[in-house]
Amino acid sequence: MTDEPLLEVRDLKKHYPITQGILKKQVGSVKAVDGISFDIPRGETLGLVGESGCGKSTAATSIIQLEEPTAGEVIFNGEARDATETAADARHRNDVTEFDPAELKQFRRQAQMIFQDPSSSLDPRMRVGESIAEPLRIHGIEDKAARQEIARNLLDRVGLSRDDYHRFPHEFSGGQKQRISLARALVTNPELIVADEPVSALDVSVQAEILTLMKDIQAEFGLSILLISHDMAVVREICDRVAVMYLGEIVEIGETEELFRNPQHPYTQALLSSIPVPDPTVDRAGTTLSGDVPSPSNPPSGCRFHTRCPDVIQPEDYDFEQEHWRAVMDLRTRLAQRDIDIEAVREFVATERDGDVEPGSVSDDAAKAAIRDEFGIPESLQDGRAESVLADALERIVSDDLAGADELLSTEFETVCERDAPSLAETSPGHQSACHLDSPSATTDSVESAVSDD
Ligand SMILES: Nc1ncnc2c1ncn2[C@@H]1O[C@H](COP(=O)(O)OP(=O)(O)OP(=O)(O)O)[C@@H](O)[C@H]1O
Known part of the structure; x- marks a missing residue:
């Protein structure tokens, strides 16, 4: 046994090229995973959570080398050969991304993956026992009787019957099929299992059974598990630590209980507030996130969450109510996308408000009020100077000068959150969050400006 983590992921990136035309010219890239780092110690379960599309599955397939990462290191079993030994180019010798085919074959025995849809890893024409035993054959165990015996034992271990060996996948329920996938993953005696949404296709009662089985097996076999889920309640069930992903990046990581008790990042807080609380005396205020998840091909500058964050930091020298500041930021986001159609606003006011008048006769003031x-956004912001900037911007919008309005608001109401990308910083031992609200340097400016204002 060693203290080295079983898996070390360092600044892992996976960018998919966006191409155009018959010559497939690259015109951009989808930054599905954009520089994530974490460790998984031996015998530990790490949860990777986040909304759909934030890059969890891509992280999994890049770690397991089903896809070639764009950059970064995946160091597996670092100590087994020599943790201190590095290759000539200073990369670690156990960096999976540099493995040759023979090393990859060995790695694939030691690191297994299970998927959301268990049918995807089971051949419908093959008896389940043969499916479970198949990896043994691929890895050179010739003795058929020995392979059968191992598969039968595993069927028993995952809560099925040894006699199920000869049955076909269609004879099993979804939960039972996931048990079979687990048996198949265990057959090569792996050290790491990467489970991508292993229970999200199952009924809630079956989910609990499979999670309990994974927990038992993890303890019995001393496995490390990377559990990928969009569901905070699922990761809470079996994970020792949790990493929260947003738009290709990790925004918070910490021990499960600590992260649930004391979430630091506004995104984590929002994810947690969406879990139903069975106890009505427990108050967990629902946080509503503005807008949609931005595209990973063009992520927002600075903190990628700033276009939706309820706690986005206010610009220096202004004093908004936070809710109104968020509303003004939403207007800014839509302006930046040129996603406001002033003619449509006038038409809306004409039909919905003014009782079917001509859109051309809708006054500028009525159009501005509809946008607010x-x-x-309230009729008037509490900070008079902020109100005067906003009024000027609205004037530009109703004159169909979206670029001018965007420029004015971007200059006057710039926030540190869009300017600088926060890095992960420790907020308590073993707990890290990437938010300017936790970073002393980001708040210093505001404090200084507040002091000089006095
Ligand atoms: N082969 C690909 N080519 C281009 N873009 C891709 C490819 N695979 C995934 N993406 C994009 O990468 C981003 C991350 O996708 P990914 O499937 O990893 O997210 P996820 O968090 O696992 O979401 P889900 O739970 O919905 O699968 C998404 O915007 C997705 O559209």
Whole structure:
């Protein structure tokens, strides 16, 4: 046994090229995974959570080398050969991304993956026992009777019957098929299992059974598990630590209980507030996130979450109510996308508000009021100077000068959150979050400006 983590992921990136035309010219890239780092110690389960599309599955397939990462290191079993030994180019000798085919074959025995849809790893024409035993044959165990015996034992271990060996996948329920996938993953005696949404296709009662089975097997076999899920309740069930992903990056990582008790990042707080709380006396205020998840081909500058964050930091020298500041930021985001159609606003006011008048006769003031309404911006902001900037921007919008309005608001209402990308910083031992609210340097400016204002 060693203290070295079983798996060390360092600045892992996976970018998919976006191509155009018959010559497939690259015109951009989808930054599905954009520089994530974490360790999984031996015998530990790490959960990777986040909304759909944040890059969890891509992280999994890049770690397991089903896809070639764009950059970064995946060091597996670092100590087994020599943790201190590095190759000539200073990369670690156990960097899986540099493995030759023979090393990869060995790695694939030691690191197995299970998927959301268990049918995907089971051949419908093959008896389940043969499916479970198949990896043994691929890895050179010639004795058929020995392979059968191992498969039968594993069927028994995952809560099925030894006699199920001769049955076909269609004879089993979804939960039973996931048990079979687990048996198949265990057959090569792996050290790491990467489980991508292993229970999300199952009924809630079956989910609990499979999670309990994974927990038992993890303890019995001393496995490390990377559990990928969009569901905070699932990761809480079996994970020792949790990493929260947003748009290709890890925004918070920490021990499960600590992260659930004391979430630091506003995104984690929002994910947690969406879990139903069975106890009505427990108050967990629902946090609503603005807008949609931005595209990973063009992620927002600075903190990628700033276009949706309820706690986005206010610009220096202004004093908004936070809710109104968020509303103004939503207007800014839509302006930046040129996603406001002033003619459509006038038409809306004409038909919905003014009782079917001509859109051309809708006054500028009525159009401005409709825009404020749409974004939840009050008739007048409490800070007079902020109100005067906003009024000027609205004037530009109703004159169909979206670029001018965007420029004015971007200059006047710039926030540190869009300017600088926060890095992960320790907020308590073993707990890291990437948010300017936790970073002393980011708040210093505001403090200084507040002091000089006095
Ligand atoms: N082969 C590919 N080519 C281009 N873009 C891709 C490819 N695979 C995934 N993506 C994009 O990468 C981003 C991350 O996808 P990924 O499937 O890893 O997210 P996820 O968090 O696992 O979501 P889900 O739970 O919905 O699968 C998404 O925007 C997705 O559209």
